[in-house]
Amino acid sequence: MSPQRIATRALNSARVRLKRKLESLRPGERIRASQDASLLVDRFPQLAEYAELSRPIEASLSRLHEEYVSGVSSRIMAASLEVSCFLRCFLELVEASHVADLGSGFSSLVLRLRMAHDPSLKVWSVDDNPYWLGKTEDYLVQHGVNIERLLDWTSFVAEVEAGQRFDVLFHDAGSMEFRADVLETVIAAVRPGGWILLDDMHKRDYRERALKILARNGVPAWSLRAFTLDGLTRFAFLAHRPSNSSAD
Numbered sequence: 001m002s003p004q005r006i007a008t009r010a011l012n013s014a015r016v017r018l019k020r021k022l023e024s025l026r027p028g029e030r031i032r033a034s035q036d037a038s039l040l041v042d043r044f045p046q047l048a049e050y051a052e053l054s055r056p057i058e059a060s061l062s063r064l065h066e067e068y069v070s071g072v073s074s075r076i077m078a079a080s081l082e083v084s085c086f087l088r089c090f091l092e093l094v095e096a097s098h099v100a101d102l103g104s105g106f107s108s109l110v111l112r113l114r115m116a117h118d119p120s121l122k123v124w125s126v127d128d129n130p131y132w133l134g135k136t137e138d139y140l141v142q143h144g145v146n147i148e149r150l151l152d153w154t155s156f157v158a159e160v161e162a163g164q165r166f167d168v169l170f171h172d173a174g175s176m177e178f179r180a181d182v183l184e185t186v187i188a189a190v191r192p193g194g195w196i197l198l199d200d201m202h203k204r205d206y207r208e209r210a211l212k213i214l215a216r217n218g219v220p221a222w223s224l225r226a227f228t229l230d231g232l233t234r235f236a237f238l239a240h241r242p243s244n245s246s247a248d
């Protein structure tokens with residue numbers, strides 16, 4: 001790469017980091033984060049002690065995460081350690097036997113390590129990119145975990161159309177545009193009373209689009225900034241399909 005191209009890339013990346021930093025300082029976002037954290041603690045009292053709850057999980061995942069971001073994917077593309085810990089903790093707060101990670105990778109290992117200790121749990125790992133689905137499979141094999149139900153996007157949609165429903169979905173697949181485009185399919189895939197964890201909701205354009213789609217479908221959502229904010233200013237949201245919504 002030419003020195004000019006390297007300099008342009010570095011400048012663009014510094015611009016993005018600055019934009020994100022300024023965005024993360026916006027009072028509206030921080031106020032919503034704190035109000036939503038209180039609402040979530042009302043619903044899940046264990047979250048009041050989230051630091052305690054997540055500490056052993058973080059200890060068990062941090063080395064694996066470091067190895068994944070340095071040896072398989074990258075820190076920017078992989079789910080953060082923070083959101084991975086939340087996902088893992090969340091499985092202890094809700095009854096979940098059918099869980100899907102959309103956008104395979106480190107999250108697939110996190111869920112499948114849990115599956116190894118919980119025979120009632122079944123995990124689906126889905127990717128819209130065959131290359132990364134293959135990389136995930138190799139990675140899971142290296143770690144000696146179950147590799148059943150690794151699916152491309154078309155097969156996942158076919159399963160949902162055939163009636164497969166999930167208790168928890170981690171929505172972290174593909175580009176932000178793809179994620180918004182397929183959100184209605186993801187909403188259809190969660191059972192009434194189930195949960196969607198939407199990663200990368202720090203991106204305002206995506207967040208606004210996603211929240212509109214969720215609201216249009218009667219699915220409320222809460223900021224998880226208080227629990228998942230990472231060093232790259234990324235954070236997730238949690239959405240809940242009401243129990244009384246009709247099963248499609």
Ligand SMILES: C[S@@+](CC[C@H](N)C(=O)[O-])C[C@H]1O[C@@H](n2cnc3c(N)ncnc32)[C@H](O)[C@@H]1O
Binds near residue numbers: 074103128129132
């Ligand atoms: C945000 S990533 C998903 C991350 C995944 N949930 C994890 O925990 O690692 C979204 C998609 O980007 C692709 N991807 C993953 N790592 C990548 C990389 N280092 N470079 C380019 N694309 C990548 C994969 O298709 C992945 O599903």
